[in-house]
Amino acid sequence: MQNKSKKYENLFETALELFAVYGYKKTTVDDVAGKLSMTKGNLYFYVKNKKDLYEKTVNYALNQWKTAAENAMTTEHDMVSKFRVMALASIEYIENNPTLQQVLINDPSIFTLSSKEDRFRETNLNAMTILKSVLEEGVKQKIFYPMDVDHITEYLFSVYIMFLIKRYVKSESSSSKTMFREALELTIRGLVIPQPDSQKMY
Amino acid sequence: MQNKSKKYENLFETALELFAVYGYKKTTVDDVAGKLSMTKGNLYFYVKNKKDLYEKTVNYALNQWKTAAENAMTTEHDMVSKFRVMALASIEYIENNPTLQQVLINDPSIFTLSSKEDRFRETNLNAMTILKSVLEEGVKQKIFYPMDVDHITEYLFSVYIMFLIKRYVKSESSSSKTMFREALELTIRGLVIPQPDSQKMY
DNA sequence: ATCTGAACAAATTGTTAAATTGTTCAGGAG
DNA sequence: CTCCTGAACAATTTAACAATTTGTTCAGAT
Secondary structure (H helix, E strand, O other): OOOOHHHHHHHHHHHHHHHHHHHHHHOOOOHHHHHOOOOOOOOHHHOOOOOHHHHHHHHHHHHHHHHHHHHOOOOOOOOHHHHHHHHHHHHHHOOOHHHHHHHHHOOHOOOOOOOOOOOOHHHHHHHHHHHHHHHHHHHHHHOOOOOOOOHHHHHHHHHHHHHHHHHHOOOOOOOOOHHHHHHHHHHOOOOOOOOOOOOOOO | OOOHHHHHHHHHHHHOOOHHHHHHHHHHHHHHHOOOOOHHHHHHHOOHHHHHHHHHHHHHHHHHHEEEHHHHOOOOOOOHHHHHHHHHHHHHHOOOOHHHHHHHHHHHOOOOOOOOOOOHHHHHHHHHHHHHHHHHHHHOOOOOOOHHHHHHHHHHHEEEEEEEHHHOOOOOOEEEHHHHHHHHHHHHHEEEEOOOOOOOOO
């Protein structure tokens, strides 16, 4: 018999597959219980209700994602590389995860540009914290310009969400990895070529 | 009697107010015709159907907006200023136009991140063309870094749309003008402080 | 502590008729 | 020929209801 934590993991993995194929509405709690070889009555021993099952499942998936990006970053040492690798690893993760892609297509509201209506706000705040710490360290090391770190964190996270919506919700092929890379480099170096001799007025 | 063009302008202004207050569904063609002191039968002399009335109306409003941003830009001469003023004038315009704001709240799909499902694609392409020409000129003058102008145009326009969604559709007060300015300066100068002595690897 | 199965509550679907709204068009005014 | 009216007609929406499905609870079993 698996322990409690593994049991939950299995539960979420199973539910995620069903939600990916049928979406929230068409997936019945009977379907999920059935695939887990238990009765729906018993499933209520693990989750409060269907909505809770869904939210815990998506939350589980988002946390896996966040962890993947976080781990990828550890190989790098300078802040510019950390920033770049974190961004690319996040995109790579979803790119190679069709199940998660399908969940996002079935429920675009997972990625909202509104923090108020974000049902996964806590998990997303975790992810933002990682980004924020990179920015803070970059500023501290005088690698990055001084900035309002909270605002820029929120801005960059929104831009990231925007890409995810364009590519995985709206299926825009044009917002491909190439375009993401270009936008990433633009963010790092800016539009304008620095003029070494002139005082910058920004 | 007003001429044909003025007649259409008045028609669109009137329809826009009703769409702003009641939204597309609750606004009847009778409402619009009534406010114009004509019968709905006659309204069909000017537009094909209700959907056409709506699209022409929104298109009219979007064009006014685009023109305002375009005109603001003409006072500037260097490309960095043109870029900055164009962005700020666009935000200023909607900020001071509650009717248009309400139309966007009633119909968030006006601002889609998907070009495929963009019902106002043509008008938006016009706006993008202006942005594109600024980028092209900046690159030509070696003020801006060499770039894939088409990709970066699409990217920057999407970021702009993202801000509009956050502020006027989701009513996020945090994505205020302050935050927009910070993001604008970040886009112009980048995250990273240039190191004058070292060869850049981007 | 984990599970079953049946009972019950809540939400969804399918089907109607009535009411509202969108669209067409013959004909009239300027 | 341009612009308009008003009535007729088509299409869509709404409301109400029963039938069905699905979500949730819980007493009792392992």
